[in-house]
Amino acid sequence: FFFLMIRRPPRSTQSRSSAASDVYKRQVSTQSTWGIHFFRGFRTVVPMEHLNSAAEYAELVHAAKRRKEENETKERQGVDANECLSIYLVRDEADMVANTNRFPAGYTNQIFNEDEMIYGYEGLAINLFVTSGSLEVLVDYNYTKKEENADDIERMLTENLFVDGFLTDREQFKAALQRNQSFFPFGKEVFRYSREEGEYIVSLYYYSTS
Numbered sequence: 001f002f003f004l005m006i007r008r009p010p011r012s013t014q015s016r017s018s019a020a021s022d023v024y025k026r027q028v029s030t031q032s033t034w035g036i037h038f039f040r041g042f043r044t045v046v047p048m049e050h051l052n053s054a055a056e057y058a059e060l061v062h063a064a065k066r067r068k069e070e071n072e073t074k075e076r077q078g079v080d081a082n083e084c085l086s087i088y089l090v091r092d093e094a095d096m097v098a099n100t101n102r103f104p105a106g107y108t109n110q111i112f113n114e115d116e117m118i119y120g121y122e123g124l125a126i127n128l129f130v131t132s133g134s135l136e137v138l139v140d141y142n143y144t145k146k147e148e149n150a151d152d153i154e155r156m157l158t159e160n161l162f163v164d165g166f167l168t169d170r171e172q173f174k175a176a177l178q179r180n181q182s183f184f185p186f187g188k189e190v191f192r193y194s195r196e197e198g199e200y201i202v203s204l205y206y207y208s209t210s
Helices: 016-030 054-075 093-098 153-160 170-180
Strands: 034-039 042-047 078-080 085-090 102-104 117-119 125-131 137-142 188-195 200-206
Touching (some): 085 093, 125 170, 137 170
Parallel strands (some): 085 125
Antiparallel strands (some): 085 102, 125 137
16 A cells, blocks of 8 residues: 655745745845845846846746746657657568568657657657567667757667667668577477468467576
8 A cells, every 4th residue: 555645844944935035035135236046946147236126026037937948848849759669570671671560659658758758859760670589679760850968769778678789780680580580489389379271370388497
């Protein structure tokens, strides 16, 4: 069981707004030229002669807040990870060209950001090609525009999905496809199902690590 308890500070404790006001008053008493104010994380430095009234002062604080929010919005423009990420299960090079066996992505908050967005890109497309047997992975992505502070896609994939690494070179992945032709799972086959005269075969293998 989990319990959530929210406690309010005692009435004698100053709120953040009153504490910030005291900081401002102390700054005013010690500095005759500049007034420095911290308002819920927004820092404004303005000449004292511009603080002729409380209304003007409040407007300056709110203007700084609006500018900060606008800058954060511009900096955090992103694309939907579920829409730009595609997964392909491939047996050979022909499957890569045909783009068959595609699986759309879902619940990408476990890989990228909590809101399932990837920030700092425009026109982003991420393709994950996975060999059908050995499950080796090629990460191939492209975009039309990338910002300086864009999310590090390869780092996110490494830390949250492919902890054993992946390939980014197509020639290396083609070699992996060749190895995949002779791949057999570890362990013992305990069940096999086939249809369409053996063209489609499903095998179940048992492997013990003990």
